[in-house]
Amino acid sequence: MRRLAGIVAITASLGWAPMVAGQELAVDLSEEGVAITTGFSGANLLLFGATQGEGDVVVVVRGPTQSQLVRRKENVAGVWVNRKGVTFYNVPAFYTVAASRPLDTILTDLQRLDYQIGADKLTLVPEGGLAPDPQANTFRDALVRIKMREKLYSETVESVKFVGERLFRTQIRFPANVPVGSYAVHVFLVDDGTVTKAQTTVLEVRKVGFEARVYDFAHRYSAVYGILAIVLAVVAGWLGSVFFRRG
Amino acid sequence: MYLYLPIAEMSVNALIILGMGGAVGFLSGLFGVGGGFLMTPILILMGITPPVAVATEANQIVAASVSGVIAHWRRGNVDVKMGIVLVVGGVVGSAFGVWLFTILREIGQLDLVVRLAFVVFLGIIAALMLIESIRAMTRNPRRTPPKRHHHYWVHGLPFKMRFRRSRLYISVLLPLSVGFLVGILAAIMGVGGGFVMVPAMIYLLGMPTSVVAGTSLFQIAFVTANVTFMQAVTNQTVDVVLAMLLVVGAVIGAQFGARAGTRLRAVYFRGLLALLVLAVGGKLAFDLIVTPVDFYSLGTVLRVE
Numbered sequence: 001m002r003r004l005a006g007i008v009a010i011t012a013s014l015g016w017a018p019m020v021a022g023q024e025l026a027v028d029l030s031e032e033g034v035a036i037t038t039g040f041s042g043a044n045l046l047l048f049g050a051t052q053g054e055g056d057v058v059v060v061v062r063g064p065t066q067s068q069l070v071r072r073k074e075n076v077a078g079v080w081v082n083r084k085g086v087t088f089y090n091v092p093a094f095y096t097v098a099a100s101r102p103l104d105t106i107l108t109d110l111q112r113l114d115y116q117i118g119a120d121k122l123t124l125v126p127e128g129g130l131a132p133d134p135q136a137n138t139f140r141d142a143l144v145r146i147k148m149r150e151k152l153y154s155e156t157v158e159s160v161k162f163v164g165e166r167l168f169r170t171q172i173r174f175p176a177n178v179p180v181g182s183y184a185v186h187v188f189l190v191d192d193g194t195v196t197k198a199q200t201t202v203l204e205v206r207k208v209g210f211e212a213r214v215y216d217f218a219h220r221y222s223a224v225y226g227i228l229a230i231v232l233a234v235v236a237g238w239l240g241s242v243f244f245r246r247g
Numbered sequence: 248m249y250l251y252l253p254i255a256e257m258s259v260n261a262l263i264i265l266g267m268g269g270a271v272g273f274l275s276g277l278f279g280v281g282g283g284f285l286m287t288p289i290l291i292l293m294g295i296t297p298p299v300a301v302a303t304e305a306n307q308i309v310a311a312s313v314s315g316v317i318a319h320w321r322r323g324n325v326d327v328k329m330g331i332v333l334v335v336g337g338v339v340g341s342a343f344g345v346w347l348f349t350i351l352r353e354i355g356q357l358d359l360v361v362r363l364a365f366v367v368f369l370g371i372i373a374a375l376m377l378i379e380s381i382r383a384m385t386r387n388p389r390r391t392p393p394k395r396h397h398h399y400w401v402h403g404l405p406f407k408m409r410f411r412r413s414r415l416y417i418s419v420l421l422p423l424s425v426g427f428l429v430g431i432l433a434a435i436m437g438v439g440g441g442f443v444m445v446p447a448m449i450y451l452l453g454m455p456t457s458v459v460a461g462t463s464l465f466q467i468a469f470v471t472a473n474v475t476f477m478q479a480v481t482n483q484t485v486d487v488v489l490a491m492l493l494v495v496g497a498v499i500g501a502q503f504g505a506r507a508g509t510r511l512r513a514v515y516f517r518g519l520l521a522l523l524v525l526a527v528g529g530k531l532a533f534d535l536i537v538t539p540v541d542f543y544s545l546g547t548v549l550r551v552e
Contacts, residue, residue: 040251041258069546071355079363079535082355085546142543149541176251176258207253214253218483226479229306229487230472233494237313237468240498 024052025197027187033204034174036211042176045203047185048169055191056100057160057168058107058117063094063152063205064181070139070146086139088124093179095119095153098170100160108193115188115195119144119153151175180205254486255299261492267293268307268496275311275497276504278520281467282497283308283438284372288365288527297361298352299486301437302478305471306490308439311497312468319461326412326458330465332419333426333444337470340430345477348435352482355546362531364436369528372442376521384518413454413462421452426466434474439467 027049034043047059068091071082099106103118112121124143126136147153152175160170172185183205189197207215218225250261267289271282283304290300319325351357404418425447429440444463448454454462479485 036251038251039249041249069355071544071546073539073542073544079359080539080542081359082544082546085355139543142541143545146541146543146545177256211251211253214487218254218479218485222480222483223476225483225487226476226485229479229485229490230309230475232487232491233306233309233472233475234313236491236494236498237310237315238317240310240314240494240501241317243498243502 024050025187025189025199026050027185027199027201029185029201029203033206034178036178036180036205036207037209038211040176040211042178043174045172045174046169047172047187048167049187050166051168051189051197052166053189053191053196055189055196056106057162057170058100058103058188058190059098059160059170059172060115060117060186060188061094061096061172061203062092062116062184062186063179064092064183065090066093066179067091068143070143072139072142084135086136087127088140088143089127091124091143092122093152093181094174094183095122095147096172097155098159098172099157100162100168102157103155106190106193107195111194115186115198117188119148119155150177152177152179174205178205180207250488250492252486252489254484255295255303255489257294259293259489264489264492265496268493269500270496272311272497272500273504273507274500274520274523276501276506277508277516278504280520281308281311281439281441283436283440284365284368284442285524285527286493287361287437288369288531291362291365292527292530295489297358298348298482298484299489301348301361301435302475302482302484303486303490303493304437305433305474305478306485306487307493307497308433308437308471309468309475310490310494311501312439312464312471314498314501316461316464316468319464322461324458324461325465326410326454326462327465328408329410329413329415329422329452329454329458330462332408332422333429333462333466334469336423336426337430337433337466338473340427341434341470341474342430342477343427344431344434345474345481347431348478349481351435359535361436362535364432366528366532366535368432368436368438368442369524369531373521373525373528376517376524380518380521413452413458415453417452425451426470429466430470430473433467433470434477437474439464439471441467 027047030046034045051057067087067089069085069087071085073080074083097103097118103112107117112118113123116122122144124140126139144153160168162168183203185201185203187199188195206212248261249258251258271286271289274280274285275282286307287300287304290304291297316325348357351360404420406419407416408419409416425444429444432438432440432443441463444466445459448459448463449456475485
């Protein structure tokens with residue numbers, strides 16, 4: 001519902017690829033963040049930029065890192081019950097990739113692993129370290145699959161559009177269930193199978209206004225919140241009984 | 248009209264929630280039943296997580312039972328002494344229930360237990376209602392009302408107490424344990440528990456039917472308030488925005504329901520209600536036994552060591 005307004009210059013820039021002369025990369029976002037308000041049902045952000053070099057552009061948006069438990073159901077006496085669970089650390093709560101061409105045609109697997117480009121290339125560490133348990137891989141795949149189904153992970157190819165030779169733009173979709181926190185927007189310039197330039201921009205997704213205050217209050221002063229919830233209900237019930245008497 | 252629920256952390260259509268509150272309120276006004284046993288499973292089927300559905304519904308029931316108990320109080324249909332004993336049992340039971348709720352949530356079995364509990368209770372309620380409505384429709388006027396004051400082993404229990412309003416002299420352990428059991432249900436299922444308490448009060452305690460409804464609502468008001476408080480403190484799963492939407496819908500719905508009840512022959516509608524209860528319970532049961540689309544699910548890491 002909330003559409004984009006205002007253009008804010010991005011100052012934060014944090015590249016980790018070696019600078020290659022003459023291959024400048026400038027990126028801008030249509031908004032500095034995503035605000036979850038009362039009527040929030042998802043948001044679209046426009047990312048646009050310019051490059052001086054040749055090549056393709058890949059945009060990766062990563063949400064805040066969290067621990068994620070994945071459970072598997074087993075049939076126990078006819079009923080499906082959660083049994084085995086594996087916890088993964090360093091799981092991005094949100095992850096999306098946009099690229100100007102299919103990823104496997106423009107980048108080597110090694111580069112994709114290095115720069116964590118593509119949901120299938122995400123390094124997710126299960127409890128007990130990497131790959132001690134061969135079963136952990138099926139749990140890892142399940143995690144990515146479920147996140148994709150919940151629209152929290154996504155990959156869209158050919159969604160970075162070039163306008164002429166130098167200018168590009170793409171739309172980043174944040175669904176209604178987007179987690180709050182600090183997001184990183186990585187923009188990669190890719191040429192000849194490798195990343196030649198990278199730039200990172202920070203993006204905040206936060207609750208604002210009434211929603212934020214209710215959530216904050218419920219977690220910070222939960223006892224007072226509980227009492228207020230009861231008082232509200234009692235008053236509503238009393239008002240209801242006044243209605244009943246007249247009706 | 249989409250609304251973002253701050254605790255449930257999802258975007259819902261406010262009109263649908265209001266409408267559902269209204270529909271369930273209408274049924275509770277029509278039949279004089281609490282709406283929790285329908286509302287909580289419907290919220291779960293809508294995609295609201297069981298922890299939030301259960302805790303929020305407890306908050307809504309506070310409002311519904313307060314307006315109910317005020318109406319009964321005016322007519323003098325509340326046995327306060329009995330009510331207090333039931334509340335004491337209920338507060339202890341609901342504290343135990345919330346503790347159990349938190350443990351189940353940590354080990355990842357809460358959803359299953361809540362769903363199973365609803366399948367069992369909705370099944371029993373639907374069966375009883377169907378039997379009752381079939382019996383009422385076939386009409387047997389010579390059916391003798393059940394006799395009160397049977398003497399079972401329960402009347403040999405110690406700690407007898409006199410309840411003047413109910414004209415009873417029974418062991419205090421009986422209403423305490425009834426209250427305790429109902430308190431557990433309130434905490435784990437987000438229901439008032441009237442469907443268990445009312446029959447227990449009539450058949451087990453032997454209370455006169457005139458004070459049963461008022462006294463059970465008295466207990467429900469205090470116990471669901473305790474559940475709301477404890478859930479808010481322990482699990483932070485009470486969504487006041489969702490609760491208030493449901494309350495507004497339910498208050499309006501209950502008015503129309505109560506008026507419709509004076510005109511319609513509720514007997515036939517009771518059969519329909521039984522079918523509705525059966526359908527909701529059946530859907531929950533089906534989801535539990537059908538092979539899931541995905542064997543895997545995501546859980547929250549509640550304790551990071």
